[in-house]
Amino acid sequence: MRHYENLVIVKPTFTAEEIQASVKAVEEVITSNGGEIAATNAMGMRKLAYPIEKNERGYYYVIYYSVAPAAIAEIERRFRINEDLLRFITIKYDSNREVKAWNELVKKANKAPEAPKAEEAPATEAPVAEAQTEEAPKAEEATEAPATEAAAE
């Protein structure tokens, strides 16, 4: 068993229920391939940095799970077939350092109060989910870096 993380971007044209259904389907793909979901994190509807398939926004959903490495190929194959997903990203957490980070991310995702899952599809401007999902364990350098940069300019 190895630790993984999957980020999926669901199409923004869906209604809230349809989004939940496709997220369920994604989780189902992982569990049916022997994966154990440790934590999930709904980042909510947010603007994409660049249009994907002419969509400007997308529903972000992160799943932390552990599964046998051989199953990843099948999981990714199923994701590729799934037309609800604009994009998916699989991250492997292998080295000791990464596993530690994975554990922390899982703890954080579990600790965060269930992020408001039902997000009104495309129309909402500022999703509420971002507030608590955005900052993560190593935010120190985040706060420091832009400040120093601005000062030097």
Next chain:
Amino acid sequence: MSEKRKYKKRYCKYCEAKVDFMDYKEVASLRFSLSERYKIMPRRLTGNCKRHQDMITVVIKRARAAALVPYTVSRKQVVTAPFENLK
């Protein structure tokens, strides 16, 4: 030139903060190593050490694939404050 002067003293900010792992989902923390046009800043300008530069490169590329950070910003599609809109 103006970009060069932004960085005076060269030291690795990530080493100072003892960063061991970077998460590609924290977009704000990637901003330091990105230029105005969202290119990855070279080490000679930011002063990052090799280890952390390698880490940030991977993380930025992941964030780009996840559409959290743009690959490039062209003159046609300039966004004044892209990170504010992302939230």
